[in-house]
Amino acid sequence: MAARAGFFFAMLAVFTLSPLPVFAHGSETGTGGEEMTAAMVMASTAEDEYIYHPAPTGRDVVIGRANHVPELRPRILIDDQGREIKVFDLVVEDVKFEIYPGETVEGWGFNDSVPGPTIRVREGDRIRVVLTNKTKDEHTIHIHGQIKPLIMDGVPYLSQEPVHKGESYAYEFTVRNQGTHWYHCHVDSGHHVDMGMYGAFIVEPKKEKLKSDREYILILDEWPGGHRHVHGGEMDMEAHEVDVHGVVTEDAGAPRHEKPEGKMATAAAPMAKDADHVEMKAEGKTGMPMEDHGDAIMEKPKSRDWYPKTYGAYTPVYDTFTINGRAFPYTQPLEVKEGDRVRIRIINAGYQTHFMHTHSHKFLVVARDGNPVKNPQRRDTVDIGPGQRVDILLEADNFGVWPFHCHNLLHVANDDIYPGGMLTFIRYVEKGIEIGD
Numbered sequence: 294m295a296a297r298a299g300f301f302f303a304m305l306a307v308f309t310l311s312p313l314p315v316f317a318h319g320s321e322t323g324t325g326g327e328e329m330t331a332a333m334v335m336a337s338t339a340e341d342e343y344i345y346h347p348a349p350t351g352r353d354v355v356i357g358r359a360n361h362v363p364e365l366r367p368r369i370l371i372d373d374q375g376r377e378i379k380v381f382d383l384v385v386e387d388v389k390f391e392i393y394p395g396e397t398v399e400g401w402g403f404n405d406s407v408p409g410p411t412i413r414v415r416e417g418d419r420i421r422v423v424l425t426n427k428t429k430d431e432h433t434i435h436i437h438g439q440i441k442p443l444i445m446d447g448v449p450y451l452s453q454e455p456v457h458k459g460e461s462y463a464y465e466f467t468v469r470n471q472g473t474h475w476y477h478c479h480v481d482s483g484h485h486v487d488m489g490m491y492g493a494f495i496v497e498p499k500k501e502k503l504k505s506d507r508e509y510i511l512i513l514d515e516w517p518g519g520h521r522h523v524h525g526g527e528m529d530m531e532a533h534e535v536d537v538h539g540v541v542t543e544d545a546g547a548p549r550h551e552k553p554e555g556k557m558a559t560a561a562a563p564m565a566k567d568a569d570h571v572e573m574k575a576e577g578k579t580g581m582p583m584e585d586h587g588d589a590i591m592e593k594p595k596s597r598d599w600y601p602k603t604y605g606a607y608t609p610v611y612d613t614f615t616i617n618g619r620a621f622p623y624t625q626p627l628e629v630k631e632g633d634r635v636r637i638r639i640i641n642a643g644y645q646t647h648f649m650h651t652h653s654h655k656f657l658v659v660a661r662d663g664n665p666v667k668n669p670q671r672r673d674t675v676d677i678g679p680g681q682r683v684d685i686l687l688e689a690d691n692f693g694v695w696p697f698h699c700h701n702l703l704h705v706a707n708d709d710i711y712p713g714g715m716l717t718f719i720r721y722v723e724k725g726i727e728i729g730d
Contacts, residue, residue: 344626346694346720356694356718360625362493362510362617365410367420378465379420381412383434385478386427388489392516392613393620393707400488401428401478407618408512408642409492412476414468416499421465422476424456431455431480434464436494437680438474438663441466447479450601455480471498472663473638473682475512481604483644487516489618491642496663503659505636505686509627513677513699513715514618514643515611611645614704614714621705621716627697628720629689637685641677647715649683650674650700653691654719660684674700687719695719 345353367379388402403409414420424434433455435447445464446452456462478490493510597603616624629635637656639649650673657669662682669686677683698705699715707713 343622344720346718348694355622356720357622357624357626360617360619360623362408363404363406363410365404365412367414370421372419376419379414379418381420381422382425383409383422384425384427385432385490390618391623392615392618393623393713396613396620396707398516400490401430401432401485402489403492406492407489408514409476409490411493411495411510413495413497415497416468416471418468419465420468421463423461423463425461426456426458429458430485431457432485432490433462433479434476435479436464436474436476438470438472438494438682439466439496440469449480468496470663471496472660472665473510473640473684474663475640475642475682477642481607484604484607486642487607487609487644493638493640495638503636503665503686504634506633507629508636508638510638510640511616511649511717512618512640512642513647513649514615514641515645515704516613516615516620517609517611611643612706612708614647614699614706616715616717620707620714621712624717626694626718626720628722630722630724631689631692633689635687635689637687639675639677639683639685641679641681644679645701645704646676646678647704648674648676648700649697651687651697651719652695653693654687654689654695656685656687658683659686689719689721692721694721 341358343355343358346356348354365381365383367381370378370380372378383403384405385401385403386405387399388405388407389397389399390407392398400407412422422434422436424432426432431449433447433449433453436445441464443452445466447464449455453462472495474494474496476492476494478485491512491514493512495510613620619625627635627637636659641647655671655673656675657671658675659666659669660683675683675685695718697717697719702711704715705712
């Protein structure tokens with residue numbers, strides 16, 4: 294008990310922070326007590342090559358691959374009041390990428406990246422985030438977790454007019470709230486965020502009290518795998534809104550919002566093919582026009598007048614679960630050295646709660662939504678709801694290769710095939726081996 298208490302208070306000790314590595318992404322005793330050699334921790338640095346671990350079973354087991362999330366460096370300007378302004382340029386554009394082996398998705402990304410690049414600033418900085426839109430649809434940016442003027446909040450028609458193709462908008466304010474935060478689009482938010490429009494926004498305090506040796510950022514999300522996003526083409530926004538449900542998610546062929554091949558939908562996104570659902574619509578109880586999308590009957594969206602602009606129905610069915618925009622085996626392991634104190638910032642950019650669990654390690658929950666926790670709890674599983682952020686501090690005290698995953702185990706799958714999804718590994722490297730990004 295005394296040893297545990299000693300660990301607890303040591304983890305909370307106040308130190309002057311020395312520079313630490315940040316990643317957005319001799320012999321030791323390891324898993325099962327086997328001797329770990331340098332060969333067991335070697336890995337390829339190429340992003341298209343798997344990282345293998347020679348397991349005690351005699352198999353070379355894939356534990357991920359490189360998936361670097363860039364950090365955006367600012368331009369420095371001096372305004373007419375003599376203040377230094379850090380300027381961050383974000384460009385939203387169409388992106389297409391392989392989310393796991395054999396599954397390519399389309400979406401929108403900031404600076405050709407999903408997630409978008411990490412923005413890192415310091416408490417008290419004056420910043421300007423410039424959004425430029427290169428897509429056919431309209432967007433804004435909301436910096437989630439920051440107190441700022443209304444016109445810098447990114448809410449369409451309330452804070453600003455949406456940013457159309459070829460336009461730019463500058464969000465400028467003084468950073469007031471330290472900790473782990475994030476930015477995302479706020480136009481047709483449920484759909485646009487689902488298409489990859491998010492990134493980490495990290496605010497370092499003026500005086501860091503939490504000592505750590507290295508840091509990782511993990512952004513969690515869900516994707517409707519087996520679908521492809523259609524956004525724009527030769528169609529204008531009005532055509533999108535009325536005819537094809539806004540920026541729609543569709544399978545090859547006729548657009549639809551159910552899972553391909555008739556698989557069961559989630560309760561959050563019921564299938565229109567359900568007999569009672571179809572009968573209710575057929576009787577006209579919704580009072581809305583209908584259209585036939587192949588084998589599914591869908592309501593045809595109509596305009597509503599309670600807001601300057603409303604958007605069409607978006608009812609995704611999620612079967613792909615990601616860490617930093619990729620599902621296992623395309624997730625990147627978290628490399629540590631024995632004795633490290635590792636800060637892991639976890640952001641939930643999705644719409645489901647996730648329960649992140651470490652094998653054979655405990656950690657302290659040291660911050661929630663950017664706010665330091667007064668009485669950190671020692672745990673091995675932590676829940677993170679939609680929009681929430683959690684910082685954990687893990688002591689690397691058990692050499693080996695250990696799974697780190699969502700413990701809703703249905704989320705550790707790709708298109709219902711296990712293992713996959715929201716899974717990565719804590720991977721120890723021997724002393725003397727340099728840890729890259």
